[in-house]
Amino acid sequence: MTNSGIREFLWLLVLGAVLGAGAWIATEPDFASALGTNVETASVEEHRKRLSDGSASGNDAKELPGIPVVTQVDFNAVMSVYFGAENVHFIDARDAGTYEAGHVPGALHFDAERLDADEAYGHATLESIPRDHAVIVYCSGGNCDLSMRLGRNLIVRGFRNVLVYEGGWSEWTSEGAPTEEGASQEVK
Amino acid sequence: MNRLAVDTRFLWFSRLLLGAIFLYAGLPKLMDLAGFAASIQNYALVPEGLIHVFAAFLAGLEVATGAALVTGRSRRGASLAVTGMLVMFTTAIFLAYSQGRSIDCGCFTSELSVERAGDIRDHMRMRIYQDLGMLLLAINLMRVEWDWSMGAVESIEEDEE
Numbered sequence: 001m002t003n004s005g006i007r008e009f010l011w012l013l014v015l016g017a018v019l020g021a022g023a024w025i026a027t028e029p030d031f032a033s034a035l036g037t038n039v040e041t042a043s044v045e046e047h048r049k050r051l052s053d054g055s056a057s058g059n060d061a062k063e064l065p066g067i068p069v070v071t072q073v074d075f076n077a078v079m080s081v082y083f084g085a086e087n088v089h090f091i092d093a094r095d096a097g098t099y100e101a102g103h104v105p106g107a108l109h110f111d112a113e114r115l116d117a118d119e120a121y122g123h124a125t126l127e128s129i130p131r132d133h134a135v136i137v138y139c140s141g142g143n144c145d146l147s148m149r150l151g152r153n154l155i156v157r158g159f160r161n162v163l164v165y166e167g168g169w170s171e172w173t174s175e176g177a178p179t180e181e182g183a184s185q186e187v188k
Numbered sequence: 189m190n191r192l193a194v195d196t197r198f199l200w201f202s203r204l205l206l207g208a209i210f211l212y213a214g215l216p217k218l219m220d221l222a223g224f225a226a227s228i229q230n231y232a233l234v235p236e237g238l239i240h241v242f243a244a245f246l247a248g249l250e251v252a253t254g255a256a257l258v259t260g261r262s263r264r265g266a267s268l269a270v271t272g273m274l275v276m277f278t279t280a281i282f283l284a285y286s287q288g289r290s291i292d293c294g295c296f297t298s299e300l301s302v303e304r305a306g307d308i309r310d311h312m313r314m315r316i317y318q319d320l321g322m323l324l325l326a327i328n329l330m331r332v333e334w335d336w337s338m339g340a341v342e343s344i345e346e347d348e349e
Contacts, residue, residue: 005334008265016249023218024244145230145292
């Protein structure tokens with residue numbers, strides 16, 4: 001009985017692999033390109049250089065085939081290099097209500113899921129941002145999913161210096177950094 | 189042995205429930221492998237280069253196991269597969285939760301529409317409890333299927349007669 005059970009289990013593994021491969025082929029090429037974010041980090045000095053260069057060469061440096069590289073940025077680099085600097089845009093990926101209750105001053109609000117699903121959403125707003133500007137995306141913090149998702153989407157849309165602020169809103173407020181309240185400008 | 193644990197109707201209910209849940213969870217993942225791969229990536233447990241392959245295989249295995257449980261085919265293999273996957277899912281969510289992370293667990297594709305860290309952690313905790321409940325059903329199923337399936341069930345049925 002044990003042997004037949006093992007055979008059944010192996011059969012299920014094979015069936016699972018076949019189903020998975022079939023789904024992969026059916027969704028190709030979207031699957032390999034739409035997802036998967038390779039993550040890298042950079043020092044404060046590297047961040048300064050990126051901002052002055054107007055691009056993040058690191059975004060291509062370690063890129064796996066079809067997988068956009070998102071660079072993570074910590075609180076120190078955000079405050080010392082990006083916050084208040086020119087050519088830097090903050091994007092809040094949390095839900096609209098949470099954004100209105102408090103966000104990084106000047107941050108835009110984007111719905112990450114809608115940005116993934118609707119190509120027209122945010123098109124005009126994003127077109128108004130030069131692709132070599134630094135875009136810092138954040139959500140609630142603690143490796144929340146939406147900032148990574150939004151960051152990947154922005155890279156696919158041609159932004160060359162996309163940074164995900166890993167600590168997010170929870171770290172921003174716990175560090176006593178400036179905040180503001182109110183609705184975002186309309187995303188077109 | 190607890191009579192309920194080997195009751196044929198309870199075992200049938202367990203198989204059907206687990207199978208239906210795995211089909212319900214697995215089919216949308218098969219149709220949105222990229223979204224499922226993103227969820228797996230959040231756990232930071234699978235090497236980057238293997239995430240796509242792992243996502244495709246796991247989604248396929250969920251559907252295959254769910255179908256086997258619902259139809260009653262390959263029951264011993266399916267009980268082992270469902271138990272193994274639930275151990276893996278529960279461990280992964282528990283690890284992420286205990287590390288203080290707030291992530292979409294990926295249990296069911298695109299189930300989260302909010303991004304408040306507190307809400308997500310409540311959601312993760314609920315999923316851990318749900319997975320533990322399903323794991324108990326799966327372990328019981330496996331125990332019966334692999335150890336004493338017919339003998340134990342028959343003895344209960346004889347008792348009832």
